Amino acid sequence: KFLDALEKLENSKEFKEWKKENPKSYLAHGFVMDSEKKEKEWQIGYFNPETEKILTFILAEEILINPESEVMNKKIEKLDKTKIKITIEEAFVESDRVQKEKYSAHPPLKKIAILQKTNGEQIWNITYVTMTFKTINIQVDAQNGNVVSDKIVEVFKFD
Secondary structure: OHHHHHHHHHOOHHHHHHHHHOOOOEEEEEEEEEOOOOOOOEEEEEEEOOOOEEEEEEEOOOEEEOOOEEOOOOOOOOOOHHHOOOOHHHHHHHHHHHHHHHOOOOOEEEEEEEEEEEOOEEEEEEEEEEOOOEEEEEEEEOOOOOEEEEEEEEOOOOO
């Protein structure tokens, strides 16, 4: 669960040492890829408004720190962990329902989820990569579990 992973990260010595030197950095996203692994490997990102870069922690067997990287969108909104009421598992149940009801002709190969705040809304942004070379994107509100939007997009377009 994301909040468990976040708590583990925030209580780690690696995070505490980094946060002392980066006090203005704030929680920007949580990323996970659904796989056959028993434990999901969370990547948790923090945005530094001074450098306009993002640093990502990877919660694996140990906590790994990726170097800061550029972001395309300089307006990264701050996630409020107190408003995250829907777990990734609950968001997957809702997105799976939409995928089966509306996009059943496009069986998924892989699921990717990003928890982020966009346009003032905290959402689980779930993307399915399908066997039909399309991606399905379903956004689930992280506070109430409602589907905010869904769409399907061609990965490859042949002319």
